[in-house]
Amino acid sequence: MVWDMHVETVPELCNPTLWRYKGEGNANVILALRSPHGRFGGVVLRLRKGGVLMHGEQQTPEMPSFLISYTRDVLVPLFGNQYTGETKLLQVTPEFLQSLAEAIEPFRPAKRRHAGIDIHQEFALLMPDYTVFTSSAGVTLAVELKPKWGFLPTSSFIKPENSVKRLTCRTCMHQHLRRMQGDQTEEIIDYCPLDLFSCDESRLRKSLPQLIKLAGNKFKLFIQGEKIDIGQDGWHTRLNEFFQITDDPVNDSHQSNTLYQALIDLLIKAIANERGLFDRLRYLQKTLDSLDIEGIYMLDLIQQGQLLEPKLEEWKKTVELYLQRTQETSHMPAGPLALKDMTLDEQRQLLYEFLLSTTLKDCSVMFSFRKPDDNSDSTLSGSLFNSDDVKRLEVGNFLDHVEYRAKLLDLDPKPVTKLPYYFNLDTEIVKCYQKRELPRECCE
Numbered sequence: 001m002v003w004d005m006h007v008e009t010v011p012e013l014c015n016p017t018l019w020r021y022k023g024e025g026n027a028n029v030i031l032a033l034r035s036p037h038g039r040f041g042g043v044v045l046r047l048r049k050g051g052v053l054m055h056g057e058q059q060t061p062e063m064p065s066f067l068i069s070y071t072r073d074v075l076v077p078l079f080g081n082q083y084t085g086e087t088k089l090l091q092v093t094p095e096f097l098q099s100l101a102e103a104i105e106p107f108r109p110a111k112r113r114h115a116g117i118d119i120h121q122e123f124a125l126l127m128p129d130y131t132v133f134t135s136s137a138g139v140t141l142a143v144e145l146k147p148k149w150g151f152l153p154t155s156s157f158i159k160p161e162n163s164v165k166r167l168t169c170r171t172c173m174h175q176h177l178r179r180m181q182g183d184q185t186e187e188i189i190d191y192c193p194l195d196l197f198s199c200d201e202s203r204l205r206k207s208l209p210q211l212i213k214l215a216g217n218k219f220k221l222f223i224q225g226e227k228i229d230i231g232q233d234g235w236h237t238r239l240n241e242f243f244q245i246t247d248d249p250v251n252d253s254h255q256s257n258t259l260y261q262a263l264i265d266l267l268i269k270a271i272a273n274e275r276g277l278f279d280r281l282r283y284l285q286k287t288l289d290s291l292d293i294e295g296i297y298m299l300d301l302i303q304q305g306q307l308l309e310p311k312l313e314e315w316k317k318t319v320e321l322y323l324q325r326t327q328e329t330s331h332m333p334a335g336p337l338a339l340k341d342m343t344l345d346e347q348r349q350l351l352y353e354f355l356l357s358t359t360l361k362d363c364s365v366m367f368s369f370r371k372p373d374d375n376s377d378s379t380l381s382g383s384l385f386n387s388d389d390v391k392r393l394e395v396g397n398f399l400d401h402v403e404y405r406a407k408l409l410d411l412d413p414k415p416v417t418k419l420p421y422y423f424n425l426d427t428e429i430v431k432c433y434q435k436r437e438l439p440r441e442c443c444e
């Protein structure tokens with residue numbers, strides 16, 4: 001129900017010239033305000049694309065409000081409310097969306113252009129722009145990480161011929177399939193999410209440079225809201241705007257290296273400080289995926305194509321039962337026979353849990369950093385969203401300490417209709433990886 005949500009009807013925001021392209025994923029386009037606009041400083045607009053495979057309910061006008069309820073009733077019980085952001089609805093018109101779609105087209109990467117903004121959506125999502133601090137006068141440095149799968153599956157439903165899954169993590173194996181499928185730009189990079197999830201300093205020191213090299217959707221760096229690619233012209237000068245390591249123009253490799261190391265050091269500290277978040281994310285990914293897709297795919301409800309897209313109430317119940325189960329000694333089904341004994345409700349529970357796990361395997365963590373002296377709270381008082389909630393981080397090095405915020409992004413539910421795709425993809429990933437003689441041993 002849309003009307004019990006807080007809907008912003010702000011005609012002045014429906015002016016396409018106010019917005020600039022900020023980024024996009026497979027399913028949504030993100031626009032940022034060109035400059036602070038009254039109480040709407042530091043805000044992004046998240047617009048659904050048309051024609052992409054999505055959650056069934058996303059096809060209806062109520063979907064944006066569904067996402068807000070989903071965050072409140074499903075994600076907050078799993079993570080607490082510290083990491084999930086605030087969201088509001090903005091009423092939009094087809095004319096406004098059409099103008100935006102035309103204006104952003106030149107800025108969009110070719111690989112995303114197969115689907116554009118769905119101009120028939122009635123509401124867009126307004127969210128804080130997590131790459132800037134609205135209450136600060138200084139420069140914000142933001143880093144977005146998409147860690148992917150943080151665990152090795154242990155399910156008894158994994159067939160012996162697929163046992164490599166217990167040794168090599170999904171992300172490490174997947175890049176080989178991508179490479180084989182013709183993505184020659186995708187160099188095999190030695191980034192293993194399990195190193196990131198370990199939050200261990202020496203493993204982070206090894207894996208962060210790999211993640212930075214991987215870039216794409218796995219590592220993004222923003223200075224004052226603008227995306228910077230490490231290696232692009234002038235990247236070090238932009239990074240220096242935050243670290244202020246030198247007053248001179250940054251023009252030698254020693255200075256660039258110093259800035260790069262300062263970035264790595266900062267990230268290591270921040271990730272270690274957020275060990276609780278990474279541990280929780282990994283724990284939820286793993287325990288919500290207790291059967292592995294191989295077990296999930298054996299369930300009658302899937303075999304007979306009878307699973308419906310969950311409504312909000314069903315998502316809520318799924319989380320309640322999951323939290324109950326993980327607090328008790330759990331008895332998970334251990335073999336195909338046990339699956340046969342399961343009621344339809346029990347099957348549904350595991351299927352929806354699996355979908356929740358899939359969302360958490362695909363979300364991003366956005367860190368935003370600012371220097372404490374930059375905090376001049378008055379700039380945008382009365383802004384649309386609550387004030388910035390920050391934590392203090394001792395850094396040592398060039399910066400004594402900084403303030404930062406960590407948020408989870410892209411926590412949308414995954415559709416039931418994607419389950420057969422997940423099974424086929426899993427089969428293909430394993431088949432492709434098994435051609436290698438020596439599997440990598442990923443370490444949890």
Ligand SMILES: O=P(O)(O)O[C@@H]1[C@@H](OP(=O)(O)O)[C@H](OP(=O)(O)O)[C@H](O)[C@H](OP(=O)(O)O)[C@H]1OP(=O)(O)O
Nearest residue numbers: 025026027053146174217358359361362414418425
């Ligand atoms: O299957 P994966 O692991 O490749 O994940 C897909 C992502 O690929 P990635 O490996 O992160 O580059 C993929 O990201 P890109 O399109 O590659 O940026 C999407 O996030 C996709 O989710 P959805 O279809 O938009 O809901 C993701 O699909 P889901 O598996 O999360 O449904």
Ligand SMILES: Nc1ncnc2c1ncn2[C@@H]1O[C@H](COP(=O)(O)OP(=O)(O)OP(=O)(O)O)[C@@H](O)[C@H]1O
Nearest residue numbers: 023024025026027028030044127128129130131410
């Ligand atoms: N609130 C925000 N503040 C700043 N940047 C954001 C925000 N939300 C999204 N972005 C940027 O836009 C990008 C795409 O957004 P999002 O992840 O929501 O798209 P998506 O289509 O759902 O992604 P996916 O391909 O994973 O399904 C993000 O990776 C991030 O860089």
